Each structure stands twice: as structure tokens, then as C-alpha cells.
Amino acid sequence: MDMFDYDTELRLHNAHLLAAAQVGARDRVLDIGCGTGQTTRAAARAAGDGSAFGIDITEPMVERARELSADDGLSNISFELADAQVYPFPSTYFDLCISRYGVMFFADPVAAFTNIARALRPGARLAWLVWQNHDRNEWAGSVFGEVLARVIATPAPGPFSLADPAVSESALTAAGFTDIDFTEVSEPVDYGPNSAAAYDNLLRLSGFRSFFANLDPIAADEARARLRATLLGHQTDSGVHFDSRSWLITARRSRAGAETGGTPVR
Numbered sequence: 024m025d026m027f028d029y030d031t032e033l034r035l036h037n038a039h040l041l042a043a044a045q046v047g048a049r050d051r052v053l054d055i056g057c058g059t060g061q062t063t064r065a066a067a068r069a070a071g072d073g074s075a076f077g078i079d080i081t082e083p084m085v086e087r088a089r090e091l092s093a094d095d096g097l098s099n100i101s102f103e104l105a106d107a108q109v110y111p112f113p114s115t116y117f118d119l120c121i122s123r124y125g126v127m128f129f130a131d132p133v134a135a136f137t138n139i140a141r142a143l144r145p146g147a148r149l150a151w152l153v154w155q156n157h158d159r160n161e162w163a164g165s166v167f168g169e170v171l172a173r174v175i176a177t178p179a180p181g182p183f184s185l186a187d188p189a190v191s192e193s194a195l196t197a198a199g200f201t202d203i204d205f206t207e208v209s210e211p212v213d214y215g216p217n218s219a220a221a222y223d224n225l226l227r228l229s230g231f232r233s234f235f236a237n238l239d240p241i242a243a244d245e246a247r248a249r250l251r252a253t254l255l256g257h258q259t260d261s262g263v264h265f266d267s268r269s270w271l272i273t274a275r276r277s278r279a280g281a282e283t284g285g286t287p288v289r
Contacts, residue, residue, distance in 0.1 A: 026083060027227040028215070030061045033123060035210040036152055036269065041065055043150040043206070043271055044121050049073045053117040053142060055107050055151075056125015060088030060100075066121060067092070067100040073118070074099045078107050079125070108135035112142030120149040124269075127153055127184045136198030145278040149200070152208065153185040155268040162212050162265035167253075169246065170234045191272060200274040208271050211264035218254040221263040225250070 040062065046052060046069035054063040057077030067075035077100070079085050085104045092100045103110065108129050120139055129135035143149070157163045185191040188205045195203050214221035225231050235243045257263050 025227055026059070026087070028224055029058050031224075032212050032214060034213060036123065036208060037062065037065065039208045039210070039271055040121060040123055040150055040152050041069075043273055044119060044148075046070050046119060047073070050118040051116060052076065053112070053120045053139070054078070054125075055120060055122040055139065056128075057088060057102065058084045058123075058125070060084075060091055060102060062121060062123050063088065063100060063102070064092055064095060064097060066119075067097045070099065074101075076100075076117070077102045078105055078110060080104070080106055108138055110138070112138065114141050115144045117143050118147050119143075120147070120151075122149075122151040124152055124154065124182070126151055127182050128180050130180065132180070132184070132194045133197045136194055136200070140199040140276050143276040145276055147276045149272070149274050149276075151272045152269050153191065153272060154182050155207075155270055156186040157183050159186075159268040160266070162267055170230050185270070185272075188270065191270070195272075195274055199277045199279075201277050203272065203274040206271040206273070208269040210267060210269075212267045213261075214254065214263045214265070216262050218251065218258045218263055221254045221258075222251055225254075 044052075044066070046066050048069070048071055050066075050070045050073040052063075052066040052070055052073065052075040054060075054066060054075060054077040057063045057079045058081070060077050063075045063077035077085075077088055079088070079102070082104050085102050088102045092102070108131065120143055126132075126135070139149075154160060157168075185194075191205075192203050215224045226235075235246060238246060254263050257265055
């Protein structure tokens, strides 16, 4: 499968996430919405005497994550194709939970965060990146906005569902997290080395493909022309960049109420 390159798009955000995560050499790390496993592999390398476990609902991405980890010779890493909202994690097992834009899409955030909290030992840390509001993210404008308007109009939670810190904090508190903090991250997203490559990359997203497919031919051609012009207007010597704003959320699992059980991590 020819997949959208999230790792290139978010390459400047990784340093913020990993700096906040402070993965220890013996940590057992859980990565929510791991995609093709770039952040999981980084955690596994840092946790040389520990482990990293990535979970995602997209089968081609999980398959690719496994392939890349095998290519890197990482033996302390594993992946699961599953929904973290309901997956039977081993209770109080992980020391750290990370996520790079993978926790905004749960049907029931409190239920999902509660399930994740059960997987963490009391006092364990989390470090998550989530998008701020639509109007704070340049990439969400222009033709992007037309596509996102259709995505956000669907019943499922969208990429900005945790943009309001009050909403996120309420859900995390209800799930059993404390010491919740929000730090703004301002880094551009990167869609490719030039506008042509960026255009091809974006068309790997199902939202863009279905958007154009649902337009009549003339409207589709006009929308494609707007997208190409927008990308060309953001081309720099180092790639096609759009401003973005995120929240880096950090918190701790409450030290009260440890549980046992769950599925061992392989």
C-alpha cells in the first residue's frame, strides 16, 4: 500500500515528544496510534533494557511498523493491530505512554483514557501530542479546509477533538490522571521536498481521494488546481511547510487503585 508519509510530515514534532517523554533505559513504553512505528522505534532504542509496544487500528501501517523494526534489528519492540479503547492491556504494566497525534479519534475518550490508565503502573507518565484548534493550524485551511469540513462533519471524533485543554483535562482527570499540563508546540508540518511531491503525498490520504472523487469533473479540476497552487505557495528550500500549533500534554497515572490481569505483551 502506498501510504501517506506521516513521518516526514511530523518530523519536527518528534523531538518535542521524545524530550517530554524522557524514556528511561528500563522503561516499558506504550505508544498509542503508533502508525508505522517511528516513535515506537525511537522509544525502543532509548529503552534498551526495557521495551516498546505500539498499537494502531490501521493494518498496513502496523505491518510496515513490524517490517521497519525487523530491518532495524530491534528485539525489544512489538506491535498490535487493535483499538486501544477496548484492548485488554496487561494492568499496571507500562511505565510510560506516548502518542503522536493518535488519541483524538476515540469514540469515547474517557473510556479509552481509562483503559490506557489501567495499563499504566501507578505514577506512570504520559506524553501526548494533539492538535490545537482548526483556526490555529495553517495546514487546515484552503483546500485542506474543504476536505476537513467533510471529515469533521462525520459522527466520528476528528483531529481537533482535544484542542480545548479544558475538554482534554476533564477526560484525563475522569480517567484517573493527575499533574496534567499543556505546553504549546509550534512547528511546521512538512509534506515533501517540493510541491509536486507534496501533491502526490496528499493524494495518498483517503480523505483527499474521496473528496475529489465526489466532485463533478470541472469542480474536481478546479480543486486540484487550488491545491497545487497552495502547495507551490508554501514551497521552501527545505520542503513544503505549513504552520501548525499543537498541545504537548503531560500527566501521571494516579497512584490510587492498582489492578491486575489483562493480556501479556508479547
